[in-house]
Amino acid sequence: MSHQYASGRRTPLGVGRLLAESFSIFFRNVPKMIAIAGLPSLAGILLVAAIGGFDVALGRELPAFGTPEGVFVYLSGLAVNMALFGLTAGLLVLFAYDLKQGRTRPVAGYLAATLRCIVPLVVLAMATTLLIGVGFILLIVPGMWVYAVLSVTFPAVAIERAGFGALRRSARLTKGYRWPIAGVLFVIGICAYGLLLAAGFGMQALGETGGGWVVAATALANAFFSGIAYGLTAVTVVLIYARLREIKEGATTSDLAAVFD
Structure with missing residues (x-):
């Protein structure tokens, strides 16, 4: 039975509490977040660099779209980045899920659990990104609404093993709470991706000086700031997911699926 209207009115999402808990959990675990999210990001840079060069991998240069080679580089880079994005999302969701319960596991445990659902993670990473x-092309407001609708897709895949039904599951869980969720995600996005954007401008300016050490420093900085942005976002999304399950289904964190069994 839904607990959403247990007291005769809709239970509030608790925006302030979600934001406070997101920052609290994240800042207590920054090094691990950066490692879990940053290493796949660094691997992605190296893989794309092997295909199209470091300038393309670091976003300082676009592939030559007018040539078959350029199209191949672009599509290969897109495939690599989407695959690693799906992997990273799964790892971070499971890590944040454990942090919510006050526990952690070896990275190998998160990796094994993520690989068991890697196909829907990667496919849905592409679908949600698109x-x-x-939504954002249409304007910021529609984009934030779509983001809110799809916001708990990755927890539904990684924690519930919802597979390709995770989009529908996310839409069902977020119904009635999409604008408060959009507000939470907007604040987190300003903090996380604002930092990532600022870092990107700084790295671009640094990259103009040239030199091999600059390429290495830029790649490492990209991985570092990606870890911060993705880590904070993942913690927030998991907390939103847990809160929605609590409101609508009366579930506590310990009631959720035993994803590591």
């Missing part, structure tokens, strides 16, 4: 991107 849908949210279309």
Whole structure:
């Protein structure tokens, strides 16, 4: 039975509490977050660099779209980045899920659990990126609404093993709470991706000086700041997911699926 209206009115999401808990959990675990999210990001840079060069991998240069080689580089880079994005999302969701319960596991445990659902993670990473991107093309407000609708897709895949039904599951869980969720994600996005954007401008300016050490420093900085942005976002998304399960289904964190069994 839904607990959403147990007291005769809709239970509030608790925006302030979600934000406070997100920052609290994240800042207590910054090094691990950066490692879990940053290493796949660094691997992605190296893989794309092997295909199209470091300038393309670091975003300082676009592939030559007018040539078959350029199209191949672009599509290969996109495939690598989407695959690693799905992997990173799964790892971070499971790590944040454990942090919510006050425990952690060896990284190998998170990796094994993520690989068991890697196909829907990667496919849905592409689908959600496309849908949210279309929303933002239409304007910021539609983009944030779509983002809110799809916000708990990755927890539904990694924690519930919802597979390709995770989009529908996310839409169902977020119904009635999408604008408060959008507000939470907007604040987190300003903090996380604002930092990532500022770092990107700084790295671009640094990259103009040239030199091999600059390429290495830029790649490491990219991985570092990606870890911060993705880590904070993942913690927030997991907390939103847990809160929605609590409100709508009366579930506590310990009631959720035993994803490591």
